[in-house]
Amino acid sequence: MAKLFFFIFFCHVLWLPQARAEAPMHITEADMQVIPGQGHALPPASFDPATLPGPWIHVQLPHTLPRELLPSVRHDASLPATEVVWYRIKLAPMIATADLHYLYLPRLQTSGQVSIYADALLLYQAHASRLWNGWNIPAWIALHETADTRLPREIYVRIDRARNVGGGISSVWFGGDEAIGWRYRLRYLLQVQLPYASSAAFLAVGLFALMVWYRLRSHYIYMLLFFISAAAFLRSLHYYVGEDRLPIPDNWFTWITINSVFWMVLVTHFFLNHLHSRPKLRWNYLISGIIVVVAIATAPPLASWIMTNSLSPLAYLLLIITGSTVAINGFVQSWRSRSHDGLVLSSWAMLGIPLGCYDWLLQNYHVSIESLYLGPYSNVSAFLVFMYIIFLRYIVANENVVQFNTRLQKRLLSQEAELDEYHQRLRTSAQRQVLDDERARLMQDMHDGMGSSLITALLAVKEGKANASMVADILKDCIDDLKLTIDSMESVQADLLLLMATLRFRLAPRLEEAGIKLRWEVTDVPPLEWLDPRNTLHILRIFQEAFSNIIKHAQATEIRMTTLRDGDNVLVVISDNGCGFSVEKGLQTKGKGLNNQLRRAASIGTTVTWHSDQHGTRMTLTLPIVHKRSTSKLN
Numbered sequence: 352m353a354k355l356f357f358f359i360f361f362c363h364v365l366w367l368p369q370a371r372a373e374a375p376m377h378i379t380e381a382d383m384q385v386i387p388g389q390g391h392a393l394p395p396a397s398f399d400p401a402t403l404p405g406p407w408i409h410v411q412l413p414h415t416l417p418r419e420l421l422p423s424v425r426h427d428a429s430l431p432a433t434e435v436v437w438y439r440i441k442l443a444p445m446i447a448t449a450d451l452h453y454l455y456l457p458r459l460q461t462s463g464q465v466s467i468y469a470d471a472l473l474l475y476q477a478h479a480s481r482l483w484n485g486w487n488i489p490a491w492i493a494l495h496e497t498a499d500t501r502l503p504r505e506i507y508v509r510i511d512r513a514r515n516v517g518g519g520i521s522s523v524w525f526g527g528d529e530a531i532g533w534r535y536r537l538r539y540l541l542q543v544q545l546p547y548a549s550s551a552a553f554l555a556v557g558l559f560a561l562m563v564w565y566r567l568r569s570h571y572i573y574m575l576l577f578f579i580s581a582a583a584f585l586r587s588l589h590y591y592v593g594e595d596r597l598p599i600p601d602n603w604f605t606w607i608t609i610n611s612v613f614w615m616v617l618v619t620h621f622f623l624n625h626l627h628s629r630p631k632l633r634w635n636y637l638i639s640g641i642i643v644v645v646a647i648a649t650a651p652p653l654a655s656w657i658m659t660n661s662l663s664p665l666a667y668l669l670l671i672i673t674g675s676t677v678a679i680n681g682f683v684q685s686w687r688s689r690s691h692d693g694l695v696l697s698s699w700a701m702l703g704i705p706l707g708c709y710d711w712l713l714q715n716y717h718v719s720i721e722s723l724y725l726g727p728y729s730n731v732s733a734f735l736v737f738m739y740i741i742f743l744r745y746i747v748a749n750e751n752v753v754q755f756n757t758r759l760q761k762r763l764l765s766q767e768a769e770l771d772e773y774h775q776r777l778r779t780s781a782q783r784q785v786l787d788d789e790r791a792r793l794m795q796d797m798h799d800g801m802g803s804s805l806i807t808a809l810l811a812v813k814e815g816k817a818n819a820s821m822v823a824d825i826l827k828d829c830i831d832d833l834k835l836t837i838d839s840m841e842s843v844q845a846d847l848l849l850l851m852a853t854l855r856f857r858l859a860p861r862l863e864e865a866g867i868k869l870r871w872e873v874t875d876v877p878p879l880e881w882l883d884p885r886n887t888l889h890i891l892r893i894f895q896e897a898f899s900n901i902i903k904h905a906q907a908t909e910i911r912m913t914t915l916r917d918g919d920n921v922l923v924v925i926s927d928n929g930c931g932f933s934v935e936k937g938l939q940t941k942g943k944g945l946n947n948q949l950r951r952a953a954s955i956g957t958t959v960t961w962h963s964d965q966h967g968t969r970m971t972l973t974l975p976i977v978h979k980r981s982t983s984k985l986n
Contacts, residue, residue: 375526382407382439383414391433391481391511394466396473400507403437413458414438415716418517418664432515433463438508440523452502455524455535456490458542458720463512469494469503477593481512482601485593487724489538519720543591546727550587553580553734560741572625572744576737579618583730585611590727602651609649609666613642615733616674619700623681626693626740634680641673667711675704692740699736703729788885805829827861847879847921847974850887851912854894862910865902872913876921881978889951890972893959896948897925897970905929905968919976926969934961 384407416436459465462482467475467490475492477484494503512518524531557580564573589608597604620638624630645666647653678700685693706725712718805825812822851873862869882890901907907929915922937945945961952959958973 375524375530376443378440378442378523378525379412381410381412381414381520381523383410384408384437386435386437387514388433388435388511391464394464394473394476394509394511397471398468400439400471400505407439410438412522413519413719413721415519415720416517418715419515432513433511434514436510436512436518438510438520440506440508442502442504442506442525444504452494452525452527453531453535454490454492454494454506455531457521457538458487459490459508459510459520460486460716460720461510461512461518462486462516463510463518466509466511467492468507468509470505471507479593479596480601483589483593483597483604487542487590488593489535489542491535491539517716519716521721541723542727546587546590546730549727549731549734550584553730554584556734556738557581557584572622572741575618575622575625576741579615579622579733579737582611582614582618583733586615587727587730590724600651605663606646606649606651609663610642610646612667612670613645613673616670616677617642619696620677620681623677623685623693623696623700626696627681627685627688627690629684629688631680631684638673638677641669645669664711664715667707667714671704671707671711674700674707678704692743696736696740699732703732847876847882847923848873848914850882850890851894851914851923854891855912858895858898861902862898867902867907868909870909870911872911874914876914876916877976879921879974879976879978886955889955890957890974893948893951893972894923894925896944900944901925901927901929901968904932907967917973921974921976923972923974924969925972926967928967931963931965931968934963937961 384403384405386404454467461484463484464481465477465484466473474494475490479485506523508520510518510520524534557577560573560580561577564570564577567573585607589604617638620634624635649663649666678697681693681697682701684690685697706729709718710724710726713720713722713724855869855871859869898910901910905927907927909928911924911926913924913926915924934945938949940946948959952972956975956978960971960973962969962971
């Protein structure tokens, strides 16, 4: 109930200003006379109605004069055959008010000079060209704009036109703005503003499609969309131009107006070919040939003797036939190829044929000229249809991308699973290889060190050559080897000093037992990133061998262990105050001492040197800060 009350109140609010306004005058009768002429003449500022030759013929409004599709014989070859048509409209007496009164004509359609007089005084004159004079723009004329102007009693409409072009005048509305202004504004919206806005919006979308095509050259459907939007914009211009003079000659604007609709048909044909993917070469040649013939026949150099005004209706008849052919052929081919988009577009084209026939009848005055041209609204429908097709293709493309991404994601997940499994196998294999290498290293080290010492002790015991002191020394060496092997498995994190401190801790009891003092003179050195268990063990063995030689053979009382940096290397120096020995003889012997140290140093890319005299021996181990792998191996 509340909604009904609101609706009644809303309607009352809208109706109230109209009820207060003065009732408008709707004039549907007039008098007419036609005066033959041999040329166009400017309208007079005023005239005496009594001088018109007459007679006046009573006519009903709206009134039309027929168009001649074929030109008639001219009276004078040097001048166009013209005629001046006068309409006399009598106004009933009205009370003059402070409010303006207006004259409103929904349409004055003709190709000629239009002038309107109020009581024989010039009131309005079309300032554009005779051909494009704003025939589709409703007339809205103020009748008294000064304080001493009285309301007219008679309105005269003068139309100076060529004889064969036809013409027409709608019924006339007379009244105040509140009474008839809404009629004018609604008519102006439907006949002028809506065609302009729709064609401009269509063109804007076409320009966007052109930029898309510029980036995606293979998708020429976007280029076709631009062409058809541009053709639709050019075609709709003649519905709302004419209030001012055109920037181009009238004959070329006429050529654009006629041919632009043929261009729309041609682009629609190729658009349908793209949609149904069943193009016929003969149809392409036929449609293109018709468009070329029409373009040549209506070109300004030929229009001077063919008469554009007569050729235009005939060209539109050819347009209806061509458009019907394109629409029907596109529908058939789309049906055969099961193209949904093609069926939609061809159906729109077929529905446009009756609209074109209706506009042709209206253009040639076979339908009331107060009717609306439906051609501009076909641009709105064309805009919606083409946007629908592009939107569907956009949706399909997005769905394809989503499906492709889904398949790609599944494939990627599958490959990632396979890759993870492969990496897991590699990690397992690498771990197994590390364990195998570590096991082999330990076995080799135990074989060369502790194993060799135990075998030597066993043989000495069997042969009866071993005493308790000898066995004890061998067992101590074996224990030291075992400890060093264990130490080499600990992570030293590239810290050489930590490695040396571990060695010091292990060897301290033996040095103390031998009565040898260890002087620890090490300084900070850069970390050695290449230290791993294998390299660590070799370095420990080199140090162990050096300390063993000093304990057993040097008769020293003091050992000094120092570190320093020398360029890109770290030097570890072990020196004693023993009796010394011959380095050359030591290297020539077949024992494991010096040669074993050399081989171990070479296997890890380092060098070891000795200097010995009667005051003692100095061994120097050179360790590179940046390790360069050596190809040499410890056998």
